[in-house]
Amino acid sequence: xxxxxxxxxxxxxxxxxxxxxxxxxxxxxxxxxxxxxxxxxxxxxxxxxxxxxxxxxxxxxxxxxxxxxxxxxxxxxxxxxxxxxxxxxxxxxxxxxxxxxxxxxxxxxxxxxxxxxxxxxxxxxxxxxxxxxxxxxxxxxxxxxxxxxxxxxxxxxxxxxxxxxxxxxxxxxxxxxxxxxxxxxxxxxxxxxxxxxx
Numbered sequence: 001x002x003x004x005x006x007x008x009x010x011x012x013x014x015x016x017x018x019x020x021x022x023x024x025x026x027x028x029x030x031x032x033x034x035x036x037x038x039x040x041x042x043x044x045x046x047x048x049x050x051x052x053x054x055x056x057x058x059x060x061x062x063x064x065x066x067x068x069x070x071x072x073x074x075x076x077x078x079x080x081x082x083x084x085x086x087x088x089x090x091x092x093x094x095x096x097x098x099x100x101x102x103x104x105x106x107x108x109x110x111x112x113x114x115x116x117x118x119x120x121x122x123x124x125x126x127x128x129x130x131x132x133x134x135x136x137x138x139x140x141x142x143x144x145x146x147x148x149x150x151x152x153x154x155x156x157x158x159x160x161x162x163x164x165x166x167x168x169x170x171x172x173x174x175x176x177x178x179x180x181x182x183x184x185x186x187x188x189x190x191x192x193x194x195x196x197x198x
Contacts, residue, residue: 001109003066003078006050010067013074015043017098059194060084068097068110075101078110080118086194090126091118107141115145116179119172121187122196126171133164142168146176 006014019039037045053063063081067074076097082090093114097107118124129147131138132155147168155165 001106001113002069003110003113004069006065006067006077010074011043011047011050014067014077015039015046017074017076018042018046018096059086066110066114068095068106070101070106075106076110078114080114085122085124086196088126089122089124090128091124092128094129102137107137108144111141112145112177113182115170115175116177116182117184117187119175120179120182121184122191122194124172126169128167128169130165130167133166139166139168142170146170146174148174 019042050065053065057063061083062085063079065077065079068076068078076095078095079093081092081094082088085091093111095107095110115124115127118127127147128150129142130153131142147170150167150169152164152166155163
C-alpha cells in the first residue's frame with residue numbers, strides 16, 4: 001500500500017471510484033454530502049475540496065489528503081488535519097474507500113500507516129477521529145488501531161438531519177503496531193515547513 005498527497009492527476013481516478021457513492025446501505029458517513037449526485041457533481045465536489053485544502057494550507061492550519069494505492073490502483077483517500085500542530089502535536093483523521101475495497105482490511109492499514117508515520121516522523125502525540133452513529137465499519141477501524149471512546153457531539157450529517165457523532169482518541173503510547181515497516185519520503189521537508197525542532 002502506498003499513500004501520496006492527492007495531486008490533480010489523481011482526481012480523475014478518485015472521481016471514477018467515488019461515482020455512485022462510497023457508503024454502504026445509505027449509512028451516514030460524512031458531514032458534507034460530497035458523494036451523492038451524478039458523476040459530474042461528484043467530480044466537481046472532489047476537485048473543489050482538494051483544491052481548497054491546498055490553497056488554504058498554512059503552518060497553523062492544514063489538511064493533507066493522501067491518495068491510497070494498492071498495486072498501483074487508487075482505492076480511496078486518507079486525510080490528516082491539524083490546528084497549531086507544532087504546539088499541540090495533535091491531528092485528526094478521516095478517510096473513505098471505494099465500495100468494492102471495503103471490508104478487506106484496507107481501511108485499517110491506511111489509517112495505521114498515517115498514524116505510525118506521524119508518530120515516528122513528526123512526534124504526533126494524539127489522534128482524534130469520529131464516526132456518525134450507525135457507521136460501525138468506521139468504528140471498527142478505529143478500535144483495531146487502539147482508539148478509545150471520547151464522548152459524543154450533535155452534528156448535522158450529510159442528509160441534513162441532526163445526528164450523533166461518536167468521538168474517539170488515540171495517544172501515541174497506546175498505538176499497538178510496529179512502525180518498522182513504514183517507509184516515508186519527504187518527511188524532512190514537512191518538518192522544516194512546520195518548524196519542528198524535536
